[in-house]
Amino acid sequence: MQRSAGSRRRRRNTSRPFLGGAMAVIAAGALTVTGLVSTAQAADVNNAKNAGFESGLANWSCSAGSGATVSTPVRSGTSALKATPAGQDHAKCTQTVAVKPNSTYALSSWVQGGYAYLGVTGSGTTDVSTWTPGSTTWTKLSTSFRTGANTTSVTVYTHGWYGQSAYFADDVEVTGPDGGGGGDGPGPVIPAAPAGLAAGATTTSSVALSWNAVSGATGYKVYRDGVQATTSTGTSATVTGLSADTAYQFSVSATNAAGESVKSAAVSARTAKPGTGGPGPAVPKHAVTGYWQNFNNGAAVQKLTDVPADYDIIAVSFADATPTPGAVTFKLDTAGLNGYTDAQFRADIKTKQAQGKNIIISIGGELGTVRVDNDASATAFANSVHALMQDYGFNGVDIDLENGLNATYMTKALRQLSAKAGSGLVITMAPQTIDMQSTSGEYFKTALNIKDILTVVNMQYYNSGSMLGCDGKVYSQGSVDFLTALACIQLEGGLDPSQVGIGVPASTRGAGSGYVAPSIVNAALDCLAKGTNCGSFKPSKTYPSLRGAMTWSTNWDATAGNAWSKAVGPHVRSLP
Numbered sequence: 322m323q324r325s326a327g328s329r330r331r332r333r334n335t336s337r338p339f340l341g342g343a344m345a346v347i348a349a350g351a352l353t354v355t356g357l358v359s360t361a362q363a364a365d366v367n368n369a370k371n372a373g374f375e376s377g378l379a380n381w382s383c384s385a386g387s388g389a390t391v392s393t394p395v396r397s398g399t400s401a402l403k404a405t406p407a408g409q410d411h412a413k414c415t416q417t418v419a420v421k422p423n424s425t426y427a428l429s430s431w432v433q434g435g436y437a438y439l440g441v442t443g444s445g446t447t448d449v450s451t452w453t454p455g456s457t458t459w460t461k462l463s464t465s466f467r468t469g470a471n472t473t474s475v476t477v478y479t480h481g482w483y484g485q486s487a488y489f490a491d492d493v494e495v496t497g498p499d500g501g502g503g504g505d506g507p508g509p510v511i512p513a514a515p516a517g518l519a520a521g522a523t524t525t526s527s528v529a530l531s532w533n534a535v536s537g538a539t540g541y542k543v544y545r546d547g548v549q550a551t552t553s554t555g556t557s558a559t560v561t562g563l564s565a566d567t568a569y570q571f572s573v574s575a576t577n578a579a580g581e582s583v584k585s586a587a588v589s590a591r592t593a594k595p596g597t598g599g600p601g602p603a604v605p606k607h608a609v610t611g612y613w614q615n616f617n618n619g620a621a622v623q624k625l626t627d628v629p630a631d632y633d634i635i636a637v638s639f640a641d642a643t644p645t646p647g648a649v650t651f652k653l654d655t656a657g658l659n660g661y662t663d664a665q666f667r668a669d670i671k672t673k674q675a676q677g678k679n680i681i682i683s684i685g686g687e688l689g690t691v692r693v694d695n696d697a698s699a700t701a702f703a704n705s706v707h708a709l710m711q712d713y714g715f716n717g718v719d720i721d722l723e724n725g726l727n728a729t730y731m732t733k734a735l736r737q738l739s740a741k742a743g744s745g746l747v748i749t750m751a752p753q754t755i756d757m758q759s760t761s762g763e764y765f766k767t768a769l770n771i772k773d774i775l776t777v778v779n780m781q782y783y784n785s786g787s788m789l790g791c792d793g794k795v796y797s798q799g800s801v802d803f804l805t806a807l808a809c810i811q812l813e814g815g816l817d818p819s820q821v822g823i824g825v826p827a828s829t830r831g832a833g834s835g836y837v838a839p840s841i842v843n844a845a846l847d848c849l850a851k852g853t854n855c856g857s858f859k860p861s862k863t864y865p866s867l868r869g870a871m872t873w874s875t876n877w878d879a880t881a882g883n884a885w886s887k888a889v890g891p892h893v894r895s896l897p
Contacts, residue, residue: 328638332339333804334588349494350787357544365444365496365497365498366496366498367494368418368420368496368500368671369416369418369493370416370418371562372404372494372654373398373400373401373493373880374390374400374401374490374491374802375399375400375459375539375577376539377390377400377512377535377538377545378390378402379536379537380416381414381415381416382414383404383412384411384413385407385844386701387405387410387412388414388494389402389403390539390540391489392539392554393503394433394434394493396871397491397492398490399539399578400539400577402414402479402489402490402491403485403487403488403489404479404480404487404488404489405481405694406480406481406482406484406486407692409723412488413478413479413480413492414478414480415476415477416476416477417474417475418475418476418477418500419474419501420469420473420474420495420497420500421468421473421500422445422468422469422472422473423467423470424466424467424468424497425467425468425497426465426467426497426498427463427494427495427497428441428449428463428464428465428494428495428496429463429493430461430462430490430491430493431460431462431491431492432453432456432459432460432462432479432488432489432490432720433458433489434455434456434486434487434488434489435481435482435485435486435487435488435489436454436480436482436485437481437488437489438454438478438479438480438481439451439452439462439464439478439479440478441478442476443468443472443474443524444467444468444472444475446466446467446468446469447466447467449465449466450462451463451464455485455488457693459491474568475495478493484725485725486694486725486727487694500797509578510579512535512536513535513536513540514535514574514582515533515556515582515587516532516533516585517531518531518571518572518573518585518586519531519532519588520588521643521644521650525538525565525592526561526562526563527559527560527563527592527700527704528560528569528742529558529559529701529704529705530543530557530558530559530560530571530573530590531556531616531645532556532557535582538577538582539575539576539577540552540576540577541553541554541555541556541558541574541575541602542573542574542575543558543560543571543572543573544571544573545570546570547570547572548590555646556644557645558645558652559600559697559704560597561700564592565592567591567594568589569590570587570588570589571587571588571589571590573664578659579892585871602677602679603745604633604679604747604777605894606819606850607868607891607893608633608777608869608893609632609633609634609869609886609890610634610635610636610749610777610779610824610870610871610872611628611632611634611635611647611871611874611875611878611886612635612636612638612683612873612874613625613628613636613638613876614874614875615638615639615640615657616638616654616658617657617658618670620831621876621879621880622658622659623875623876623879624658624661624665625637625666625669625670625672625673625680626673628673628875629875629878629883629886629890630678631889631890632884632890633679634679634681634747634749634776636681636683636719636721637651637680637681637682637683639683640682640683640691640706643705645705646694647691647697647698647701647702647705648698648701648702648704649682649705649706649709650705650709651682651709653666661792666713670713670714670715679713679716679717680715681715681717681718681747681749682706682715682716682717682718683718683719683721684720684722685720685721685722685723685724685751693727693731694726694730695728695730696733699730699731699733699734699737702731702738703741706718706738707741707742708843716746716747717746717747717749717776718735719748719749719750720748720750720751721750721751724733726756726764728763728764728766731767732767732771735748735774736771737772739774746774749777749779750767750768750779751779751780751781751871752778753781753783753784754780755788756780757780757811758788758810761764765814768811769814769816772815772817772820776868777819777820777821777822778816778820778821779822779823779824779871780811780822780823781824781873782798782807782808782823783824784832784833784834784835785798785834786798786834790803790805790807790810791806791807791810791812792806792809794858796858798834798835799834799835799836800837800856801841801848801856802857802858804823804825804837804845805855805859806858808849812849812860812864818864818865818867818868819866820868821864821867822868822870822871823842823845823846823869823870823871824870824871824873825837825872825873826871826872826873827873827874827877827881827885827886830877830880830893831873832873833848839884839889840888842870842888842889842892844856846862846867846870846892846893849867850863850864850866851865865896869893870889870893872886
């Protein structure tokens with residue numbers, strides 16, 4: 322969901338032609354320098370420092386904090402680089418390497434994971450790069466370059482690509498005449514003790530911790546009451562398996578190949594008391610979902626109690642990422658919401674729940690950068706969402722991630738959350754149309770993986786352009802056929818009809834494109850549920866248990882006089 326007026330989010334498929342074009346240019350550039358590759362001479366050295374990342378990120382700089390060292394996977398030694406693209410950042414990691422003028426250098430690195438690029442700038446001649454679209458095993462990238470007459474240093478870089486998964490790099494080599502930079506440098510020394518240890522979100526059984534990075538560290542050990550509880554390759558960790566409403570002492574040490582530092586100063590944290598948040602009123606057989614904005618982007622500012630009764634599920638938008646990968650938090654934008662206080666907000670949640678409504682917390686949106694791509698982040702996600710449910714009384718969670726979704730680990734996260742919250746947990750999803758074109762997509766796989774605990778997938782039928790329907794024909798957004806033919810993919814792809822909803826903007830101002838009148842939404846609902854009011858596309862069967870509809874947002878609906886909910890709400894309730 323987009324926080325600014327107009328289009329809701331960037332479509333992933335619009336970036337694909339640009340990605341392909343960039344690959345073509347890079348590939349062509351790589352081909353033009355093939356003739357420069359030569360066998361290194363005996364006197365040549367590797368001029369890259371900390372080439373195997375055994376000293377953490379020493380000598381390297383990664384954009385937007387995207388890089389970290391990990392102990393697995395590694396090609397050699399005990400460490401490798403992991404860099405994770407997020408939003409518009411490609412996870413670029415660079416090093417300035419000393420070289421000699423008028424000399425030829427062989428550039429290489431071993432990579433694994435998502436799209437990975439290797440290149441050099443500042444050569445004084447022709448800058449070069451090479452890439453791979455990703456690999457599950459270590460793959461070597463190789464090219465070469467020649468320095469100019471006045472070149473004494475170059476910038477070597479690796480990076481990934483927008484919307485793609487993390488990449489790993491190890492054993493970087495800039496092999497050629499010694500540039501005077503000292504090669505790989507001395508081995509690591511025992512790192513200093515971490516500073517800045519702080520406790521974050523707590524649940525009845527976990528405490529989230531974070532600390533400052535330590536130069537030269539390749540990992541960290543976390544201690545609970547003097548006993549090692551877990552390890553981390555980053556600057557955060559969540560300690561689990563704790564008792565409710567209990568105080569604990571935590572400390573952390575830094576490690577690398579040389580050994581372990583002394584422990585940090587200890588911090589105390591108490592786990593949460595058993596709470597009442599979680600499953601609430603049953604979701605109706607046919608339901609309307611609306612997103613409520615915790616920010617002011619020109620739409621009507623609302624309190625939760627201003628949201629019309631036509632909405633059965635209200636998704637509070639949005640939770641925010643924390644320094645702990647996968648973990649989220651929430652803070653009411655009191656200033657932007659005209660003085661709406663936290664106490665009023667909490668009371669209004671209870672009021673709406675007493676009216677039979679489910680209030681859930683939405684994760685993601687246009688600016689959301691929450692990434693769940695390993696076991697630790699999956700656990701952090703589940704623990705932090707459950708903590709918000711206990712704290713505010715939310716009934717569940719909405720997954721609206723724009724910057725990539727990993728089906729394996731999001732499945733683990735949601736199943737952990739379900740185990741904590743129990744039966745009745747509300748889980749909704751809001752993928753883009755491109756995300757649900759095939760059961761091989763990460764969003765579709767996630768939905769099928771959690772089918773037994775999933776409430777509804779409200780796909781966004783807008784900001785999309787033309788897409789394929791389940792009959793293989795292309796349909797343009799803004800029509801009954803677009804809604805029904807694309808919904809058919811989910812209905813025939815494995816989701817239960819009760820888990821399929823139609824997501825549309827509440828007004829022309831709620832999205833960049835794809836707005837349809839409420840009458841079109843109602844016609845599509847009739848076509849799918851009853852076989853009436855169809856366009857040129859008519860499903861081979863009907864789906865009477867179709868869940869309903871969703872809109873972005875209740876605020877844009879209110880701006881237009883609640884015309885959408887007044888028309889669609891009663892119609893959803895009238896479905897068979």
